Amino acid sequence: MAFELKQNLKLAQQLIMTPQLQQAIKLLQLSRLEMVDMINQEMEENPLLEEGPSEEGDKSEAEAEPDESQVVELGDQKPPDHTGEVTGEGDGKEDFDWDGYLEDYGPMGVTYDRNDSDAPSWDNLLSKTPSLTDHLMWQLKLSPLNEEEMKMGEQLIGNLDVNGYLEATVEEIALQMNKDVSVVEGVLKKIQELDPPGIAARDLKECLLIQSRLLAHGNPLVDTIITEYLKDLEIKNYHHIAKKLKVSIDEVLDAVLIICHMDPKPGSVFNEEKVQSIIPDVYVYKSGDDYTVVLNDDGLPRLRISNFYREIMAGLTDNASTEGGKKYIKEKVQSATWLIKSIQQRQRTIFRVSESIVRHQRDFFDRGISHLRPLVLRDIADDVEMHESTISRVVTNKYMQTPRGIFELKYFFSSSIQKTSGDAIASKSVKDKIKNIIASEDAKNPLSDQEIVERLETAGISIARRTVAKYREMMDILPSSRRRKMF
Numbered sequence: 001m002a003f004e005l006k007q008n009l010k011l012a013q014q015l016i017m018t019p020q021l022q023q024a025i026k027l028l029q030l031s032r033l034e035m036v037d038m039i040n041q042e043m044e045e046n047p048l049l050e051e052g053p054s055e056e057g058d059k060s061e062a063e064a065e066p067d068e069s070q071v072v073e074l075g076d077q078k079p080p081d082h083t084g085e086v087t088g089e090g091d092g093k094e095d096f097d098w099d100g101y102l103e104d105y106g107p108m109g110v111t112y113d114r115n116d117s118d119a120p121s122w123d124n125l126l127s128k129t130p131s132l133t134d135h136l137m138w139q140l141k142l143s144p145l146n147e148e149e150m151k152m153g154e155q156l157i158g159n160l161d162v163n164g165y166l167e168a169t170v171e172e173i174a175l176q177m178n179k180d181v182s183v184v185e186g187v188l189k190k191i192q193e194l195d196p197p198g199i200a201a202r203d204l205k206e207c208l209l210i211q212s213r214l215l216a217h218g219n220p221l222v223d224t225i226i227t228e229y230l231k232d233l234e235i236k237n238y239h240h241i242a243k244k245l246k247v248s249i250d251e252v253l254d255a256v257l258i259i260c261h262m263d264p265k266p267g268s269v270f271n272e273e274k275v276q277s278i279i280p281d282v283y284v285y286k287s288g289d290d291y292t293v294v295l296n297d298d299g300l301p302r303l304r305i306s307n308f309y310r311e312i313m314a315g316l317t318d319n320a321s322t323e324g325g326k327k328y329i330k331e332k333v334q335s336a337t338w339l340i341k342s343i344q345q346r347q348r349t350i351f352r353v354s355e356s357i358v359r360h361q362r363d364f365f366d367r368g369i370s371h372l373r374p375l376v377l378r379d380i381a382d383d384v385e386m387h388e389s390t391i392s393r394v395v396t397n398k399y400m401q402t403p404r405g406i407f408e409l410k411y412f413f414s415s416s417i418q419k420t421s422g423d424a425i426a427s428k429s430v431k432d433k434i435k436n437i438i439a440s441e442d443a444k445n446p447l448s449d450q451e452i453v454e455r456l457e458t459a460g461i462s463i464a465r466r467t468v469a470k471y472r473e474m475m476d477i478l479p480s481s482r483r484r485k486m487f
Contacts, residue, residue: 024342028349028390031397032279032299039301042339048332049339052304132164132270133157139194145187152177152187156200164199164267165207198266205230211262221247221255233259236484280401282354282409284365291365293354295347303343305336349386353394356383357412364412365402370433372426374416419460430461431471438477446483 030038043049130138140153155177159168166188174184191200197214201207208226212219225233229241233256242252263269283294309329360379363371377388377395384391395409416424437455441447447455449468456463472479 020338020342023338024345025393027342027346029393029396032281032399034397036299036301039303039343043301043303046332046336046339048305048309048329049303049336050306052302130270132160132162132267135270136160136191136194136199140191143190143194145190148179149187149190152179152184153191156184156188156191160200160267162267162271163265164196164201166200166202169202196263196266196269198263204264207264207266208259208262211266212258215258215261219255219258221245221251222258225252225255226259235481278399278406280399280406281350282398282400284354284358284400284402286365286403291358291362293351293358295351297347303336303340305333305340309333349390349394350398352384353380353386353391354400354409356380357400357409359383361412365404368404370429372412372414372429374424374426375413376415377413417461417463420457420462421460425461427471430456430463431475433459433461434468434471435475435477438472438483441483443483443485446480448480 027035027038043051136157137154140150140157143153145153152173155173156166159166159173161167170181170184170188174181177184188200192198192210194200198207198211201210205226209223212222212226224245225241229244232238232241238249238252238256242249245252279299280296283296285292285294309332312329357375357380358365360375360383361373363373377391381388381391395413398409400407400409411428414426414428417427417430419425433456434452437447437452449465449472452468453463453465456468469479477483
């Protein structure tokens, strides 16, 4: 059998992920805040990019040209007039208000009279919210402790987590400080008397017992329930507690009411994170019987290519000394142009996808979540003639403000559940029905998952009990045993 080499010509199509295409895909899946950060970073790295005025008229971002008044021309700036030598006489020495200067910038800082009309508002003055460590250290320094106990207290406070629980063991701290365990235990008891109540506990039981000494004044029934019947308390099995302790159910309920006012995470009040408001990418307005989709361009820098560098490039002569400069400017122009076009393409894609979502979910916008239609990515992809992966990137971390509130674009996509009538209903609509059923139940006799299934069947929705349990857990709704309220 003979072997030989041959050359064949074959025509084929192949998708190559160029750096420009990778950038366009990356831009598509960025959130609004990430988009602004990326644009600002590109403006720092590319000197040819600049932010144009907010009123661009009908010009696109790629076609917008800078104002002649905004283009800095080399050689136009006049040198400053000659400044005379400062002699120290007649140069404002007599006119300068040294008393005012010392008053404003002295060691005591800036002070204002509360009755001064020119003083800034108190809302405009910066203030620092104390942390849990700051709050405890302030109280610790006011406590009658010696120097060694103060160091132990600082070590104990430094080992508290965000909820106020002691992460390290007393034995570990005693070994680290080369002290006896009983001494560290004594300091820990003093820290547990600080505010907030229940701080520096090692577990939930100890946290509640510390608060019991303050709130219940050592009520023995409260302490017994916390110590021995915490599991029954969790599942609200109050009758079992009353039977075991041989007390009336009313006494148990009174004790439980005191426990309900305790805080299982005493340190969390000092760790409240600032709420970041959502800035929608798309606005949906109702105009008559129709809905209008408007892109939110506020806050997005309007990019354009500076004419300043174009004129520099045009003025460079064709020689070896300027070849590097011309190549650099040309590369930056291409990079800036592609970035601007990619941003425009991103905005157009978001607009088209949002319009398609509004068309498919018209019943939702008219009548609410109970009329949300089943929708998958392929439906929108076929409508706008794009790939499903593109739609998935568009709806990630994008938000739409509608007359019914602000929703993530992903919210409008949900699987379908067949009704007994043959029609399909969105899974989110089923979740909303389950939520409404639980909201209207008797708090003393909550509905089980099987009873919820029966309620849904009367509405023409047939689903399994395990599906109800799954949807309930997804909505962070407790089971019936833990939803029961006795008072």
